[in-house]
Amino acid sequence: MKSLLPLALVLLTNFHLFAQKTFVFLGSYNWDKTTEGIYVYQLDTKTGLLTKATSVKDVYNPSFLTLSPDGKFVYACTESKTPNAGSVSSFSFNPQQQTLTYINSQKSGGENPVYVSVHRSGKWLVNGNYTEASVSVYPLAASGEILPATQHMAYTDSSINKERQDxxxxxxTVFSxxxxxxxxxxxxxxxIRCYQFDSTQTAPLKAIEKPFVQAVLGSGPRHFTFHPNxxxxxxxxxxxxxxxxxKYxxxxxxxIQRIDTHNDKYKEGFESSDVHISPDGRFLYATNRGKENNIAIFAIAKNGKLKNIGYQPTLGEHPRTFAIDPSSQFLIVTNVVSESVTVFKRNGLTGLLSPTGQELKVKNVSCVQIKQY
Structure with missing residues (x-):
């Protein structure tokens, strides 16, 4: 029996070293490369407590982040809202050492990159530019390096709101x-524009018979997500x-449906921002900024349609993005104007949210992504 004790201690030690950890990645408009721009925190999946792991300076306005499927690399929209600039940048993340290291950057093809997505193969990065209305496609090296863009599409259409839609x-930029x-x-x-994506080709975006879906005029399509099914x-x-x-x-x-995210007492001046679905596919969450500053909560029926079941104030101003952790227990929202990151507890049965009391102060925080390792 005594001879088994050292082995048990080794196994316990290794379990501690390799136990799953959840990290929260935050992007921001830092407006100054000498201050922190990207922040990484470890999430306690029992309490919702966020503990700082690392951060990165010398990066300008990393306003939106995404991670590679394996979590080894972080990709960011950088130099956002910067005249005559705009780039996408890559970083390597080591969860054991809790380090985030800059790899390289490429021009985004526009001065205001707002969204980046990685193909599930981990071999392609797609970036959307807001101001110039374009999309750029980049091959990714196995090292996480972003290679020069092989495709760039630009658009010149407009719509009915001449202030916002000239x-x-x-x-x-969202993959199926x-x-x-x-x-x-x-x-x-x-x-909502659509392309076929052939990952075996140098120029993977391929035109399809119906290149876009027309949204309601003046509605301003923003973020997009698929049901897990x-x-x-x-x-x-x-x-x-x-x-x-x-229906897809x-x-x-x-x-098949269009449903308000806002409360009935609000009639105009909407600033809806982000949308995500719980991993079990039962609930959809949508953020409202401006006058409301809340999260609209919807139950999803088997036919895909939504039914509003409540609202949760974000306890801050201007909730730009949010994310649900892989365990489905927590929802974390970034409030840009109040410079706060708020953690909510999810009720898996009802879909409703409740404050955990956990909050961070992060200057001009604009994006959150969560990954379990």
Missing amino acids: RAHIHS LNADYLFLPDLGADK GKFAYCIEEMGGAVSVY DKGRLDS
Whole structure:
């Protein structure tokens, strides 16, 4: 029996070393390369407590982040909202050593990159530029390095709101669950653009018979997500204050519902921003900024349609993005104006949210991503 004790101690030690950890990645508008721009925190999945792991300076306005499928690399929209600039940058993340290390950057093809997505193969990066209304496609090296863009598409459409929609504005770049199609919500043109994505080709974006879905005029499509079953897709409309629901099949979107994200007492001036679905596919969450500063909560029926079941104030101002942790226990939201990151507890049965009391102060925080290792 005594001879087994050292072995047990070794096993316990190794379990401690390799036990799963959850990290939270935060991007910001730091407006100054000498201050921190990207922050990484470890999430306690029992309490919701966030403990700082590392941060990165010498990066300008890393406003939006995404991670490679294996979590080894972080990709960022950098030099956002910067005249005559705009780039995408890559970093390597080591969860054991808790380090984030700069790799390289490439020009984004526009001065205001707002969204980056990684193909599920980990071999392609797609970036959306808001101001110039374009999308750029980059091969990715095994080292995480972003290689020069092999494809760039630009758009010149407009829509009915001459203040906000005098030109096209790509606001997100979202792969289908099989990563064989790419969707581009265009706030300026009131369209959801679509391409087939052939990852075996040097120029993977391929035109399809129906290149876009027309959204309600003046609605301003912003962010987009798929149901885990792959049968439905959801687009949040920034200016319309609504979520449009689509039946999905092989690159085709067919509208089946459009439902308000805002409370009935709000009639105009909507600033809806982000949309995500719980991993079990039962609930959809949508953020409202501006006058509301809340998260609208919806139950998802078997036919994909939504029913509003409540609202949760974000306890801050201007919630730009949010994310649900892989365990489904917590929802974390970034409030840009109040410079706060708020952690909410999710009720897996009801879908409702409750404050944990956990909050961070992060200057101009603009994006959150969560990854379990």
